[in-house]
Amino acid sequence: MSIRTSTTALALSVGAFCAFAQAEPASQDYMPITLKSASDQAQATGFFEGQSLSGSTRNWYAREHAARGPLWRYYKSDGTRHDTHSRENWVQGTILNYSSGFTQGTIGFATEVAAYNAVALLRDRESIAGPNNRTLTHSDGDPVDQWSKAGLANVKARISNTTLTVGRQSLDTPMIAYIGNRALPSSFQGVALHSAEFDNLTFDLGTFDRVSPRTEQSLSKFRSEYGALGVETDRASTAGLSYQPFKSLTTSLYATRVDDFWNQYYFGASHVLGDSSVLSLNTGLNYYKTVDTGSKKMGEIDNDTYSLSLGLTHQAHTLTASWQQVNGNEYFDYLHETNGIYLANSLLSDFNGPNEKSLQIAYVLNMAQYGVPGLKFNLYNARGWGIDGTHYRGTAYDVRGMDGETHYEWGFGTSYAVQSGPLKDTSIRATYTAHRASQAQADGSLDEFRVVTTIPFNIL
Structure with missing residues (x-):
């Protein structure tokens, strides 16, 4: 289960549409590809x-609370394992980021270092029900009180x-x-190139051999989010571009190779x-094509x-x-500890089962129009059906028992961002989500209540 994502994903996918709202009609003018008139490096200080x-x-x-049978387990101090219907996690995550400026000259050099620290505010084994990706624990489920990493x-x-x-x-x-939907975000070890030489066209290249997980101190190899075998790969590489041909239209095209897993496009x-003060139409399209590659550690994928x-x-x-x-007899899959799923219905559930169809209806109320800038409310309902893994012939995904599975999810939330003063940009978000699944649908039936408060600060 992907939790971009949980209800945080809702904020991203639905909130993205709100970001397009304009105070005046969106221009449909064509934008020719032109070189930037200014160089960032020329302005280095x-x-x-x-x-x-x-x-x-x-x-x-x-x-979280399981609406049917228990979904989690914990270990008592005597080593015995027990099932539980609930799970509760409370963590304080802090990031301290140092960024140098670029040196002057034709080629500029800079560095960036960020220290991550997490403190477990809830340390009861039964409540945490670890190990999980929320609170760092030892293998027996005993929480690590506080930890840090680069x-x-x-x-x-x-x-x-x-x-x-x-x-x-x-x-x-x-x-x-x-x-970034936990107390701390993930990051990647490797090499990346970002080119923004044009006003409306950018390029990205990158190759990475390790991921730094959200709730781990060490680096890990890449593995898939939904694979049942736990296989790993040493490298993931990506290349792509983003292009804005019209002021009202933004496009992107990317390809990623995950060694011995898949090629993904x-x-x-x-x-x-239109004009949001009267009526505007916001359209979003996301398409992924995934095919197996190399030694096919994840089996055949199409x-x-x-x-x-x-x-x-x-x-x-x-x-x-x-x-x-x-459209495929396996999950739509992506790399674990990444947010590499830009699909609109990636919520508490990703709605990505084999051959699954899903529909989401969402509503957002922006209270800035009523004199309270920074305050928003949202609610949604999503339903998935037609999940069919009976035609899958591989072993990498546990889907062959899925035959006509269905599930649905609904949630509501509110968020507020401070607009001015010493706490400017501080945000607080509270969400409640309910998910209900048929017997063989993998995400289970549960309810989740979440409160996240983020306070940014500047020292230098």
């Missing part, structure tokens, strides 16, 4: 002159508007992307039409998955309908 020291601290609390540690070289980054870094692409587009979303915005109100479909 120096290694120490451009340095900054900042960070954030996040209070992350979640309580979440980011890299050096950068820049020419003009093109930057090469080597080391542990954060990345956000459609298939290799950091996931992505196309995405978002378009806005999967086409897409989502299409249509959102209507009128002043403070946005109503969105999202259709998603999986």
Whole structure:
């Protein structure tokens, strides 16, 4: 189960449409590809002159309850294992980030280092029901009271508007992307190149051999989110571009190779039409093609998955309908500890079962129109059906018992971001989510209540 994602995913997928809302009609003008008139490197101020020291601290609390049979287990001090219907995690995660400025000259050099620290505020074995990816525990489920690691540690070289980054870094692409829905985010170890030499066209290249998980101190090899065999790979590489041909249209095209797992291809587009003060239409398309490669550690894969979303915005109100479909006898899969699933119906459940179809209806109310900027409310209902894994012939996915499975999910939440003052950009979000599944659908039937408060700060 992917929790981009849980209800945080809802904030991303639904909130993305709200971001398109304009105070005036969206321009449909064509934008020719033009070189940037200014060079970021030409404006470099120096290694120490451009340095900054900042960070954030996040209070992350979640309580889950299984609506049917127990979904989790914990170990008592005598070593006996017990089933439980509930799980509760409460963690304080803090990031302290140092970024130097770029040195001056044709080629500029810089560095970035971020220390991650987590403190377990709830330390009861039975409540935590670990090990899990929420609170770091020992193998017996006993929580680690507090721990730290280098979440980011890299050096950068820049020419003009093109930057090469080597080391542990954060990345956000459609298939290799950091996931930030816990107290601390994930990051990746490798090499990445980002080029933004044009006003409306950017390029990305990257190759990575390890991931730094959200709730682990050590680096890990890559593995898939839904694979049943636990197989690992040493490298994941990605390349792609983002292009804005019109002021109202943004597109992206990416390809990723995960050695001996799969080759995955992505196309995405978002378009806005109209005036949100009257009525605007926000359209989002995401498409993934996945095929096996190399030694086929994940077995044979031939999967086409897409989502299409249509959102209507009128002043403070946005109503969105999202259709998603999986064409393949296995899960639509992605890399564990990444947010590499830009599908509209990736919520508490990813709605990504073999041959699954799903529909989500979502509503967002932006209270800025009523004099309370920063305050939003949202609610949604999503249903998935037609899950059929009976035609799967491999061993990498546990799906052959799925025959006509169904599930549904609904949730509501509120968020507030402080607009000014010493706590500017501090955010608090509370969500409640309910998921109900048929017997063989893998996500289970559960309820979750979550409260997340994030406070950014600047020291230098």
